[in-house]
Amino acid sequence: MFQAKAYSVTSATSPFARTTIERRDPTEHDVQIEILFCGICHSDLHQARNEWSGAMPTVYPCIPGHEIVGRVTKVGSAVTKFKPGDLAAVGCMVDSDLTCPECKAGLEQFCPKGVFTYNSPDKHTGGVTYGGYSDSIVVRDHFVLRVPSNLDLAGAAPLLCAGITTYSPMRHWNVTKGKKVGVVGLGGLGHMGVKFAHALGAHVVVFTTSPSKKDDALRLGADEVVISRNADEMAKHAGSFDFILDAVAAEHDISAYINMLRRDGNITMVGAPEKPLPVSVFSLIFARRSFSGSLIGGIAETQEMLDFCGKHNITADVEVIPIQKINEAYQRLLKSDVKYRFSIDMASLKNE
Ligand code: NAP
Ligand code: ZN
Numbered sequence: 001m002f003q004a005k006a007y008s009v010t011s012a013t014s015p016f017a018r019t020t021i022e023r024r025d026p027t028e029h030d031v032q033i034e035i036l037f038c039g040i041c042h043s044d045l046h047q048a049r050n051e052w053s054g055a056m057p058t059v060y061p062c063i064p065g066h067e068i069v070g071r072v073t074k075v076g077s078a079v080t081k082f083k084p085g086d087l088a089a090v091g092c093m094v095d096s097d098l099t100c101p102e103c104k105a106g107l108e109q110f111c112p113k114g115v116f117t118y119n120s121p122d123k124h125t126g127g128v129t130y131g132g133y134s135d136s137i138v139v140r141d142h143f144v145l146r147v148p149s150n151l152d153l154a155g156a157a158p159l160l161c162a163g164i165t166t167y168s169p170m171r172h173w174n175v176t177k178g179k180k181v182g183v184v185g186l187g188g189l190g191h192m193g194v195k196f197a198h199a200l201g202a203h204v205v206v207f208t209t210s211p212s213k214k215d216d217a218l219r220l221g222a223d224e225v226v227i228s229r230n231a232d233e234m235a236k237h238a239g240s241f242d243f244i245l246d247a248v249a250a251e252h253d254i255s256a257y258i259n260m261l262r263r264d265g266n267i268t269m270v271g272a273p274e275k276p277l278p279v280s281v282f283s284l285i286f287a288r289r290s291f292s293g294s295l296i297g298g299i300a301e302t303q304e305m306l307d308f309c310g311k312h313n314i315t316a317d318v319e320v321i322p323i324q325k326i327n328e329a330y331q332r333l334l335k336s337d338v339k340y341r342f343s344i345d346m347a348s349l350k351n352e
Contacts, residue, residue: 065132148310
């Protein structure tokens, strides 16, 4: 075991504070990484505040962070994919059984024995896993990704969750040139959704509650922007979308968006609000529309997404912060005031 510096919360209401944790020494299939940047996902906030107490109750102390980019410092004897000095990335998963039908299909995120990067039982320590708000992490090699060398590292970190979570459903629902695609909520996930839909050739419409984000939406790749609180603007798009990606973290009127789909259109939820959303079943029935969900993406697809980003030079638009500003960043996340992802510069943890 070795000691790592980290920031943790000790209850649903306490602020983040500096702590020291134990990490395992790499076993034969492990990669040890010095973390350079870690994005702040709204899921980190949901988990830190125990907002998912039903499905995934938080175990304290909790150290979130699953948008990790860093440099390999040590590898186990059986690791061939990485060597010390390589750039490496870790997303939302750090282990799974690799033998079940889900894993064999490349969908490790649905493995019944999957281990998330934080707040999952940790078979090595007997406690729970600790995430990327830390100076280092040790991860099984299968779950470590390669980062294209042309990408800015602070902006690449959010690809590991916000990137794959928006890329995967767009590939699954066949977003291509000529399709009309909506993205609801211009936050960390939403702004990546806009970049991907645009890069895939779709006609992209952003739905936002924040009129101040209109120019940014257009700059990020949207063809049109709708202020979702304006009923007239909303009505213009009724029955017209092939696909809508909903990345909203709070309660909202999902049926208004279902009605915007054309026949056989699909709306996929990636946002994970605390409370259930009421759905107008008639809106689904009358045009054979579908309403579905999507969880991050498998490891092979995550690598495909990173390579796609390398090729198209896509990274998140980030506001880089020192880790000492994390509590302030959480307050701003709650106010939808992020342009468009916070990325923690882990160098700020060095002298603490
Ligand atoms: P975020 O940066 O906070 O963005 C959420 C956006 O939702 C806000 O910027 C805002 O956009 C919009 N919004 C917020 N409150 C709203 C309200 N009351 N009504 C309507 N719109 C509202 O969050 P994020 O990191 O992108 O995460 C979004 C959600 O996805 C979270 O629930 C997170 O847990 C979930 N998530 C799911 C997965 C998955 O695998 N499915 C992965 C990662 C995250 P505007 O200002 O444009 O309206
Ligand atoms: Zn996330």
